[in-house]
Structure formats: structure tokens, C-alpha cells
Amino acid sequence: MRGTVPGLLAAAAAVAASFLVHLLLPAVPVLTAAVVLGLLAANVPGSAAMASGAWKPGLALAARKFLRAGIVLLGLKVSLVDIAGLGWSALGLIVVLVLAAFAGTYAICRLFRLPGDEPVLIASGFSICGVSAIGAMAAVRRTRAEDTVVPIALVTLCGTLAIAALPLAGRLLELSPEVFGAWAGASVHDVGQVVATAQTAGGTALAAAVVVKLARVVLLAPLTAAAGLLARRTDTRKGGSREDRAGTGSRPPLVPLFVLGFLALILVRTSGLLPDPVLEGAAVVQDLLFAAALFALGAGVRVRTLFASGARAAGAALTSWVLISGLGLAVAVLL
Numbered sequence: 001m002r003g004t005v006p007g008l009l010a011a012a013a014a015v016a017a018s019f020l021v022h023l024l025l026p027a028v029p030v031l032t033a034a035v036v037l038g039l040l041a042a043n044v045p046g047s048a049a050m051a052s053g054a055w056k057p058g059l060a061l062a063a064r065k066f067l068r069a070g071i072v073l074l075g076l077k078v079s080l081v082d083i084a085g086l087g088w089s090a091l092g093l094i095v096v097l098v099l100a101a102f103a104g105t106y107a108i109c110r111l112f113r114l115p116g117d118e119p120v121l122i123a124s125g126f127s128i129c130g131v132s133a134i135g136a137m138a139a140v141r142r143t144r145a146e147d148t149v150v151p152i153a154l155v156t157l158c159g160t161l162a163i164a165a166l167p168l169a170g171r172l173l174e175l176s177p178e179v180f181g182a183w184a185g186a187s188v189h190d191v192g193q194v195v196a197t198a199q200t201a202g203g204t205a206l207a208a209a210v211v212v213k214l215a216r217v218v219l220l221a222p223l224t225a226a227a228g229l230l231a232r233r234t235d236t237r238k239g240g241s242r243e244d245r246a247g248t249g250s251r252p253p254l255v256p257l258f259v260l261g262f263l264a265l266i267l268v269r270t271s272g273l274l275p276d277p278v279l280e281g282a283a284v285v286q287d288l289l290f291a292a293a294l295f296a297l298g299a300g301v302r303v304r305t306l307f308a309s310g311a312r313a314a315g316a317a318l319t320s321w322v323l324i325s326g327l328g329l330a331v332a333v334l335l
Contacts, residue, residue: 003057003058004057004058004061005058006050006054006055006058007054007055007056007057007058007059007060007061007062007296008058008061008062009058010041010050010051010055010058010059010295010299011058011059011062011066011292011295011296012292014034014037014038014041014291014292014295015034015288015291015292015295017033017037018030018031018033018034018037018291018295019291021033027163027164028160029156029159029160029163029192029193029196030192030287030291031131031156031190031192031290031291031294032156032157032160033291034290034291034292034294034295034298035152035153035156035157035294035295035297035298036298037295037298038294038295038296038297038298038299038300038301039153039298039299039301041295041298041299042298042299042300042301042302043302051299051300055299058296059295059296059299059300060145060296060300061296062292062293062295062296063145063293063296063297063300064145066289066290066292066293066296067131067135067289067290067293067294067297068135068139068256068258069258069289070132070135070286070289070290070293071132071135071136071220071258071259071261071262072258072261072262072265073265073282073283073285073286073289074129074132074191074217074262074265074286075261075262075263075264075265075266075268075269076265076266076268076269076274076279076282076283077191077214077217077269077279077283078214078217078218078266078269078270079214079266079269079270080218080266080267080270081270082211082214083211083214083215083218085211086211086212086215086335090215090335091215093331093334093335094186094212094215094216094219094331095219096331097186097216097327097328097331098127098128098216098219098223099127100327101123101126101127101320101323101324101327102123102124102126102127102128102223103123104320104323104324104327105119105122105123105126105127105316105320105323105324106119106120106122106123108316108319108320108323109122109123109313109316109320111316112312112313112315112316112319113312114312114313114316116143116147117138117141117143117147118147118150118151118313120137120141120227121134121137121138121143121147121148121151122134122151122154122155122313122316122317122320123320124136124137124223124227125151125152125154125155125189126155126158126189126317126320126321126324127216127324128216128217128219128220128223129189129190129191129213129216129217129220130155130156130159130189130190130191130193131152131155131156131189131190131290131294132190132217132220133220133223134148134151134152134155135148135293136220136224136256136258136259136262137223137224137227139256139258139259140224140227140228140231140255140256141227141231142231145297145300146297146300146301148297149297149298149300149301150313151313152294152297153298154313154314154317155189155190155317156189156190156294157317158189158317158318158321159188159189159190159193160193161321162184162187162188162189162193162197162321162325163188163193163196163197166180166183166184166187166188166197166325167180167197167200167201170183170201175332177201177202177204177205177208178204178205178208179332179333179335180198180201180205180332181198181201181204181205181206181207181208181209181212182208182209182212182331182332182335183328183329183332184197184198184205184209184213184328185198185208185209185210185211185212185213185215185216185332186212186213186216186327186328186329186331186332187324187325187327187328187329188209188213191210191213191214191217192287194209194210194213195209195210197209198210212332212335218266220259220262221255221259221262221263224255224256224259225255225259228255228256
């Protein structure tokens with residue numbers, strides 16, 4: 001554990017810097033700042049040597065463990081009572097939206113010839129809940145941490161783009177607060193980005209956005225389980241090649257333990273046992289964990305590696321973002 005201290009301290013400093021950037025420039029989300037700082041740390045002379053040397057054990061711990069802990073805490077934002085209030089028809093529409101967004105994004109990424117697990121990771125992040133979905137899907141598929149950086153960077157940057165673009169589009173289309181909120185919840189990626197987008201239209205829009213978004217978040221567990229089952233069957237057919245790639249002797253988990261923790265905390269939140277100050281504190285801790293994890297992931301990538309598929313990945317992401325925005329608007333109008 002002593003060897004992880006330098007990297008953890010670097011991550012802590014980066015988290016503080018990310019929050020400071022957000023404080024000075026509110027239009028720049030904390031997670032976006034954390035990714036950018038990580039990329040800078042990995043590619044600026046001096047810090048690059050530290051990122052690949054003394055910081056590496058601590059950053060590896062942050063990238064893996066902190067991201068998963070943040071996903072677990074995400075469960076405290078989801079109340080099944082609030083989601084049930086949407087009604088069965090609305091829930092059915094949201095399920096169809098997520099499946100269509102996942103399938104459409106995956107197909108677009110394949111058309112752009114993105115390598116490895118990038119298509120499925122980008123599809124997960126764009127259709128469900130951003131960074132959290134990418135982390136969960138990567139765990140099930142035993143994807144290397146460095147291979148998640150491009151999907152995470154794209155889902156973070158496109159979500160940031162939505163914060164500026166959707167309010168402008170909503171005003172041009174003269175959408176009511178309820179419809180605009182549902183649109184934000186149906187099409188924006190991370191929960192924080194949804195809040196930042198929807199609050200521009202007031203409390204009514206924000207309330208609608210959060211409920212619709214959390215209905216999408218719940219689907220993280222079944223889609224992760226489906227991906228886990230597929231990964232296990234693929235390993236059986238290929239004689240464990242994915243296990244060899246991951247360097248483990250075990251089969252991919254059907255549902256990772258941290259996803260079960262996510263589900264458990266959904267039940268805790270639904271029970272109403274935790275007071276608001278505890279929930280608010282957990283939300284702050286989640287933001288800190290995600291920021292540290294994203295800095296660590298960014299610090300593991302060299303720019304030349306990022307640009308290997310970066311242009312094609314950016315094109316695929318923007319195309320997918322337009323698709324999901326259109327699907328989300330259609331669902332919002334129907335809701």
C-alpha cells in the first residue's frame with residue numbers, strides 16, 4: 001500500500017484542481033476537467049515520467065477501485081418509488097429508448113471501424129449512464145483500463161456539449177419545462193450532466209429530468225448482467241481467451257459485486273431510511289471518487305495512442321449523440 005501513496009496524492013491534488021476549475025469556469029464540469037488534467041499529466045514532460053513511474057500504482061488503484069465505489073454510491077440516487085410514479089407505459093418507452101440507443105450507437109461505432117471493446121463501451125455510456133455504465137461494462141468484459149479512456153473521454157465531452165446545446169435547442173423549439181426536462185433525462189449521459197442541463201429551465205424541468213434519467217440508470221444492472229452472460233458464453237467457445245487477456249484465471253462475472261452493491265443501495269434509498277444530509281454527503285463522495293478515477297484513467301494514456309482511433313471515435317460519438325438526442329426528444333414528447 002505504501003507504493004500507492006504518491007499516485008493517490010497526485011489524484012487528490014487533481015481532484016482539488018478539477019473542482020477549482022469548475023468553480024472558476026462553471027461551464028466546465030468537474031469530470032471533464034479531471035479527464036483533461038489526466039491527459040496533461042500523462043503527456044507533459046516531467047509529470048509524464050511520474051505518471052508512468054512513481055504515481056502508477058496509486059493511479060491504478062484509483063482507476064479501478066474508486067470508479068467502482070462511485071458506481072455503488074450511484075445507487076443512493078435512485079428511488080424505485082419515484083421511478084414507478086412514471087407509470088408502466090412511460091417505463092416501457094424508456095426501456096425501448098435505451099435499447100434503441102444502445103443498438104444504434106453500437107452500429108454507428110462499428111461503421112466507423114472502432115477497435116476492440118470501444119463500440120460496446122461507447123454504446124453503454126451513451127445509452128445508460130455515462131462513465132458509470134462504461135466502468136461496469138468494462139468490468140464484465142475484462143477490458144483493460146487504458147482501453148476505457150477514449151469511451152470515457154467521449155461520453156464526458158459529449159455530455160458537456162449537451163449542457164450548452166440542449167437548452168438552446170429547447171428554447172428554439174419552444175418546449176415546455178416538462179418536455180424539456182424529460183428530453184434532458186432521456187438523452188444526456190451522466191446524472192450530473194442531466195442536472196446541469198435541466199436546471200436551466202427551472203425546477204419543474206429538473207424534477208422531470210431526474211426521474212427519467214434514474215429510470216435509465218436502473219437498466220445498468222440488467223444490461224450488465226446480459227453482457228456478463230454473453231462474455232461467459234464467448235469465453236466458453238473461445239477457450240478462455242478473454243481470461244488470458246485480462247491475466248486472470250477466473251471466468252468473467254455474470255454480475256460484478258459492485259453492481260450488486262449498486263442494486264443494494266437502490267433498495268436502501270427506496271426504503272427511505274437514510275436522511276437527506278447522508279444522501280447529500282454520499283453524492284459529494286461519489287463526485288470525488290469519479291473525479292479521481294477519471295484523472296487516473298486519463299493519466300494512463302499517451303496522446304499518440306489516443307489519436308490512433310480518436311478522429312473516428314469522435315465522429316462516431318457525435319453521430320451517436322445526434323441520434324440519441326433525436327430519440328430522447330421523441331420519447332419526451334410521447335411522455
